[in-house]
Amino acid sequence: MVLPNTWQRFLDETGGMSRFTGRFFSQAFKPRYEFSEFIRQCFIIGYKSLPLVGLTGFIMGLVLTMQLRPSMISYGAESQLPAMVGIAIVREIGPVITALIFAGKIGSSIGAELGSMKVTEQIDAMEVSGTNPFKYLVVTRVMAATFMLPVLVILGDAISLYGSYIGVNIRGVTSFDLFFKQVFDALSFDDFFPAFIKTYFFGFAVGIVGCYKGFNSNKGTEGVGRSANSSVVVSSLLIFIIDLLAVQIIDLFGLN
């Protein structure tokens, strides 16, 4: 049976990515460990993404609050606004929006960087100089993306809640202490923990897709552009798929 080209490409890509992920796990825990490069990547991937994540988080919190206010007023539940925004940000909007911003910034930059290294033979140069390029380039980046996204999500959530506090005070008057008391009273560990855990999977997906696309880049500069673009598209799609699976699992364990 001959499959249509689209399906064949899809299966090729899925198989390739699965093998690449398998290779990651087989190499990640074996010495030699590239610890200093991992720290450098954490700085680039984590610290340098902070301004973008912070700004989008702030705007998201502020806009969400201002958009929700009229509806909450119409239900006579204006006082519940901080609690509702807090739950929405911590459980869903914060992790997913931050992960999507992260996919756009980090996924594309990893895809383009490794892609251009591939087409200009820099990866080969690393290999012939006796350095394992998979460990040095892929393992460090995937690890850094996996460990940095949860940190960014926590910081993004905090800035987002601050944005929400500003949003509440544009049309009303609520003290800082009261706002955050209402937010934290409404939140429980079950709201925070599953949302936090899924961000590790989001980070891993962004890292592995970016590295896979970059590492398998070809056809010169056009291929580099395509790697960067498809890194963002595929990792964004994976973020939604992981989110969908996460909500089912959370529901299964009765954490809703």
Next chain:
Amino acid sequence: MQAEETILEELKPTRLPGKEMALSITHLYKSFGDNHVLIDFNLQLNRGENVAVLGKSGSGKSVLIKCIIGLLKPDKGSINILGRDIEDLSLRELDEVRTRVGFLFQSNALYDSMTVRENLEFPLRRHWIKLTTAERNEKVTEVLKNVGLVHTIDMLPAELSGGMRKRIALARTLILEPEIILYDEPTTGLDPITGKEISNLIMELGEKYNTSAIIISHDINCIHRTADRIVMLIDGKCYADGTYDALKNNNDIKVKQFFE
């Protein structure tokens, strides 16, 4: 077939008996699907010798050099580098051999995100980990002096001209003091004057560091300056093997066309 064998026989160089072998390739085959790139290819490189592999574009020269360094796996045949068969080596052992073999890429393959200093320090940090910072700086300055580009130490590769990038790539190749250097089209894309400078530099540094070299090229001027011996790669085989003068004076049509 008979004619090809005769040419090989006629041009076979007189190697010094007992001279130590640096690299030996025997009965090498490599194909990509139906495209048979290397067919029973043989080559020997003695210590201190520079051998040029001359062939048309797409004749398999780069495939050959990538098989030697282990970036491509040959279908059949053996490659012995510095007394070790590379197909028998573990990844760790292969890496160890690779530190004794330098590779100058056609595209230079300098790391874009690193300065010249970081590019040169990279192999040192990976393999000569016991060096102190002062020793590392000294080593970097020494190779940069050898290629005449000390002033570029804190520049990025993107800020350098093509010829300068080639020199820095050469400096990076030399920094671990390899015993064999593989040059992949060292003068391609350079103007004739810079090409000549690079060829002279290859000779100078080869003598200074006492390296053996395989130079892949179709630039006959570069080959004339740098090679002790030329191997012609035609139709996937070692078609002819001899000195520049011997090949230049040969009447075979396939050999002659490179010297016209």
